[in-house]
Amino acid sequence: MDKNEIIQIKELKKIFPMGKSEFTALNDINLSLGKGEFTGLIGPSGSGKTTLLNIVGSLDTPTSGEAWVLDQSIGKLTAKEAAQLRKKNLGFIFQSYNLLAVHNVFENVEFPLLLLKIGAAERRKMVMDALEWLGLTDKVRSKPPQLSGGECQRVAIARAMVKRPSLVLADEPTANLDAANSHHILQTMVKLNEELKTTFLFATHDEKVIGYLKRKIYLFDGKVAKDEWVTSNQTAK
Amino acid sequence: MKTALKLAYRNLVGAGLRTWLNVIVLSFSFVVIIWLKGILVGWDYQAKSDMTNWEIGGGQYWHEQYDPFDPFTLAESHALIPEQFSEEIAQGDMVPVLMVQGTLYPQGRMQTVTIKGIDADQDIFLLPTNKLDTVVDAVPAIIGAAMAESLHLTEGDLVTLRWRDAWGTFDAMDIVITDIFSSNVPSVEAAQIYIPLELLREMTMMQDEATILTFRDPELSRPAVQGWIHKPKNVLTASVDRMIKTKTAGQSVFYAILLLLAMLAIFDTQVLSIFRRQKEIGTYIALGYTRREVVGLFTVEGAMHSILAAVVGALYGIPFLAWQAKVGWTIPMDAGDFGMAMAQTLYPVYSAGLVVSTILIVVIITTIVSYWPSRRIAKMNPTEALRGRIQ
Ligand SMILES: Nc1ncnc2c1ncn2[C@@H]1O[C@H](COP(=O)(O)OP(=O)(O)O)[C@@H](O)[C@H]1O
Ligand SMILES: [Mg+2]
Numbered sequence: 001m002d003k004n005e006i007i008q009i010k011e012l013k014k015i016f017p018m019g020k021s022e023f024t025a026l027n028d029i030n031l032s033l034g035k036g037e038f039t040g041l042i043g044p045s046g047s048g049k050t051t052l053l054n055i056v057g058s059l060d061t062p063t064s065g066e067a068w069v070l071d072q073s074i075g076k077l078t079a080k081e082a083a084q085l086r087k088k089n090l091g092f093i094f095q096s097y098n099l100l101a102v103h104n105v106f107e108n109v110e111f112p113l114l115l116l117k118i119g120a121a122e123r124r125k126m127v128m129d130a131l132e133w134l135g136l137t138d139k140v141r142s143k144p145p146q147l148s149g150g151e152c153q154r155v156a157i158a159r160a161m162v163k164r165p166s167l168v169l170a171d172e173p174t175a176n177l178d179a180a181n182s183h184h185i186l187q188t189m190v191k192l193n194e195e196l197k198t199t200f201l202f203a204t205h206d207e208k209v210i211g212y213l214k215r216k217i218y219l220f221d222g223k224v225a226k227d228e229w230v231t232s233n234q235t236a237k
Numbered sequence: 238m239k240t241a242l243k244l245a246y247r248n249l250v251g252a253g254l255r256t257w258l259n260v261i262v263l264s265f266s267f268v269v270i271i272w273l274k275g276i277l278v279g280w281d282y283q284a285k286s287d288m289t290n291w292e293i294g295g296g297q298y299w300h301e302q303y304d305p306f307d308p309f310t311l312a313e314s315h316a317l318i319p320e321q322f323s324e325e326i327a328q329g330d331m332v333p334v335l336m337v338q339g340t341l342y343p344q345g346r347m348q349t350v351t352i353k354g355i356d357a358d359q360d361i362f363l364l365p366t367n368k369l370d371t372v373v374d375a376v377p378a379i380i381g382a383a384m385a386e387s388l389h390l391t392e393g394d395l396v397t398l399r400w401r402d403a404w405g406t407f408d409a410m411d412i413v414i415t416d417i418f419s420s421n422v423p424s425v426e427a428a429q430i431y432i433p434l435e436l437l438r439e440m441t442m443m444q445d446e447a448t449i450l451t452f453r454d455p456e457l458s459r460p461a462v463q464g465w466i467h468k469p470k471n472v473l474t475a476s477v478d479r480m481i482k483t484k485t486a487g488q489s490v491f492y493a494i495l496l497l498l499a500m501l502a503i504f505d506t507q508v509l510s511i512f513r514r515q516k517e518i519g520t521y522i523a524l525g526y527t528r529r530e531v532v533g534l535f536t537v538e539g540a541m542h543s544i545l546a547a548v549v550g551a552l553y554g555i556p557f558l559a560w561q562a563k564v565g566w567t568i569p570m571d572a573g574d575f576g577m578a579m580a581q582t583l584y585p586v587y588s589a590g591l592v593v594s595t596i597l598i599v600v601i602i603t604t605i606v607s608y609w610p611s612r613r614i615a616k617m618n619p620t621e622a623l624r625g626r627i628q
Pocket of ligand 1: 016017018023025043044045046047048049050051052203621
């Protein structure tokens with residue numbers, strides 16, 4: 001694996017059993033992602049974006065072929081090793097935020113640091129830093145049900161970013177947001193990508209997201225249909 | 238583990254009303270179990286100390302023919318007091334009692350009684366035997382309140398008593414009631430009259446004889462004595478042990494029902510949690526938990542109900558239990574009808590062992606009940622959990 005590579009996927013197939021028959025959700029995927037990319041998997045609903053993101057996120061395993069993430073072969077990891085990879089190196093952002101409803105903003109963002117057994121003082125500083133990046137310092141004690149959708153997604157981004165992961169996986173992060181909030185969080189993510197050199201991999205079919213991507217990988221029926229880099233003079237809206 | 242405890246606590250308290258309902262039900266079980274057990278321990282203690290004080294002292298020797306359940310044995314169950322006890326008796330550390338069958342004739346009625354001859358200056362029993370020392374025209378006698386009530390006898394009453402002497406000859410005499418005592422021990426009150434030992438010996442021509450010898454010190458080693466049967470204290474209180482055992486069994490059914498209700502509520506909460514919180518479970522896994530760790534988290538969360546219940550239970554339980562220990566629990570029936578040593582008011586006694594073992598048992602049961610449904614999480618597919626699609 002190239003020093004600068006973070007993801008490498010070779011001849012990956014994912015087949016789901018469907019009663020008596022089977023369904024091929026991903027077919028012969030070959031991809032590689034370098035560190036610091038801001039890339040999206042683009043495709044209509046059902047094209048396999050989430051499935052691919054889940055495999056990269058070690059939440060699922062390939063049926064055949066290989067997926068290397070940070071020098072680890074996803075299909076060969078034990079449950080513990082996979083959990084370790086997610087805990088240390090991966091951040092997740094979901095369409096429906098997936099915040100812990102009974103925990104306040106601080107506690108939600110603190111969560112990944114608790115799993116990493118980071119000391120209280122350091123934890124506090126890291127959480128406050130992350131909340132500052134996302135402009136949430138005045139919502140520290142609020143609980144998710146009291147927040148707007150945009151605020152919730154910002155908390156989710158803070159939670160994904162707080163441990164400074166190498167790779168953030170964002171599955172339709174703007175699907176529940178209005179245009180203003182979508183642009184706001186995307187601009188924040190672009191900034192984090194540039195300042196912290198965090199790699200972002202999106203799954204989306206939202207034009208607003210697509211506008212910010214530096215690399216667009218089009219999926220269609222579980223196959224890579226097109227893989228293009230955005231030239232630097234093309235600017236996001 | 239520390240993290241799991243912290244998260245479990247946040248989740249549990251965050252869940253609000255449902256948590257507190259479970260906790261209150263469970264805390265109620267804690268307090269009721271400790272209270273009921275405390276009553277039994279207190280009862281056991283009280284019954285045994287009442288028996289010690291009124292009936293059995295530190296243990297007894299029975300004449301080999303004596304059988305408390307067969308009054309006809311009384312005619313045969315008397316003998317000279319063995320020589321070896323004279324010193325102990327002289328020092329007041331052993332009380333001989335002679336027992337003879339007799340009949341009382343209060344106001345034209347008739348009541349079969351056991352006449353017990355006892356020394357007026359004994360102090361092993363709480364019986365007011367000093368009232369047998371009064372000089373009166375007739376035989377001084379003391380009786381228990383229960384019999385006094387049923388025969389309508391009061392202090393100072395004269396009653397005719399008939400008995401048989403050692404040769405089987407009937408004789409009769411008047412007795413005067415010099416005191417009426419009340420104990421919590423029905424067997425010292427029911428159909429018994431106490432008169433001075435020497436007098437009874439004269440009346441029956443049974444000089445220096447006795448039926449039962451009661452000693453003070455339960456610790457001394459007791460030799461076997463020809464013609465007498467040694468009855469150690471624990472043998473004499475075995476009936477109390479049996480009664481407490483029966484009551485414990487009865488109570489256990491009640492605890493089981495109480496705990497079953499509390500556990501049902503917690504089980505239900507756990508099952509519901511696992512279905513309602515699928516996305517949350519998926520999120521934990523995405524954030525770096527293994528499925529087994531999530532099982533652990535949910536188990537700790539369920540088990541923590543019992544810890545909170547112990548804390549909440551302590552809040553109202555400690556004042557309640559302390560108050561009960563002070564004022565006691567008055568039995569809502571006539572204790573005298575119970576037929577065993579039983580006070581009208583029982584004072585619960587709680588030991589640290591009782592409290593700790595109750596809490597430990599409840600925590601263990603709650604943990605098992607919480608773990609049981611949580612095992613399902615280990616079989617969940619994390620991607621499906623994240624979608625909240627598991628049926
Ligand atoms: N666990 C599964 N079992 C069966 N089919 C699945 C499963 N997960 C996804 N699929 C199917 O795979 C296809 C791709 O799904 P997905 O990756 O979620 O698409 P996208 O995220 O692009 O909308 C869909 O047709 C979906 O129904
Ligand atoms: Mg999807």
